Amino acid sequence: MPNNEAEQPEVGEKRSTTVDTIQQLGQMSTPVTESNIYCMTIIGQVEGHIVLPPQNKTTKYEHLIPQLVAAEQNAKIEGVLIILNTVGGDVEAGLAIAEMIASLSKPSVTLVLGGGHSIGVPIAVSSHFSLIAETATMTIHPIRMNGMVIGVPQTFEYLEKMQERVIRFITNHSRIPEDKLKELMFKTGELTRDIGTTVIGADAVKYGLIDAVGGVGDAIKQLNKLIDQYRATREGLVQ
Template sequence: MEENQQGEQQEIEQAIQPIVEMGSSTIRTGRGTVHVLTIVGQIEGHQLLPPTSKSTKYEHVMPLLAMVEESEEVDGLLVLLNTVGGDIEAGLGIAELIASMSKPTVSLVLGGGHSIGVPLAVSAKRSFIAPSAAMTIHPVRLNGLVIGVPQTFYYFERIQERILQFVTANSSIKRETFTKLMLQTGELAADVGSVIYGEEAVELGLIDRIGGLSDALSCLHEMIEERKSGAAPSP
């Protein structure tokens, strides 16, 4: 009896450990196996954030995504987003990995998908947003020393072009619309850009659908079943 209890306790601890360390878990049901990845707080790049900041570390997420793609057990990926943004290159790197996965992927924006969280939200094959969730779209900003020479501004333009190309390639929003939202003045205090909410994000074509957890999971399971049967995914 004690051995059974110890065995059950070890299984619980093994299931909880990935959630504690990387904010991810694997759900196994009769319909398929789904890996759940949470991207929360600030995306941490090449510099460490203070221990008091909630962060998602790209060096944890990238190999985890490779594992999900290669795993014969995992059928699909659900990405839960509530992020303020963070390191541009780290965020774009994660977004590119998700976009290049062959397995069914669904993203769900909860609370906020701000700044570099926008490319992360659209990187999945299907994207959902909660009605109360918000997304902030603004130009690229750099911390630290900025040298006021033409090369710096050209670098800014090239980074913004990378983000523009990725977002428009992985969503239905028009390039002109996204650029206008990015450069809009008068909406953000002491900043340039726009804040859009659930229904507006869908109307603009940035996000596919309004929905919650059950909607995102239902969509993911449908995609998994279609992939297993070899059918083309529904739009």
């Protein structure tokens, strides 16, 4: 009798874990494997300093930054895979994430699935190697403001400087020429009620914005190649 009572909490804990797994992932058990690759997803809208409504699918930048720091510090992690399907969002938060990815000492690969729009573009090009799915799209447009705009010269100067920050980051971390990026960014007539350009898969590669067209398998293959180079360099420095 005492043995049965002792076993009850353990059974309850297992049942609770199973229920949580079904609710979160829709499956009975999760694959338990150790990997030297850390996978990070940026889904929906990049949330910055303003909390978005609960019905919005968001990725909070304050959640991503600690993950990137942990991946950089963890000796078992040798590479970082970033998967994007984002509509964009807060400019400063997006640039902060992009700068964090770009400053990683470990190899990193980004993969655009579905979409990498607006401020998702700097994030997509921030890694050591970038890929885009064949049907994925990227919308390139100027910075916009929502809500009331204060009509003073300082407001325009602030937006202009922020725009230059975005353009400079993209051109520094990809092969697209600055004049071509600005041409796509300020193009009129293509997007309804807006200015800018939407590029699809191979076009993003053609313009030099993304390195290659591919999927998850290609991204992991490329990341493993970069990890091998990283190991060789690190071993050379140790010797």
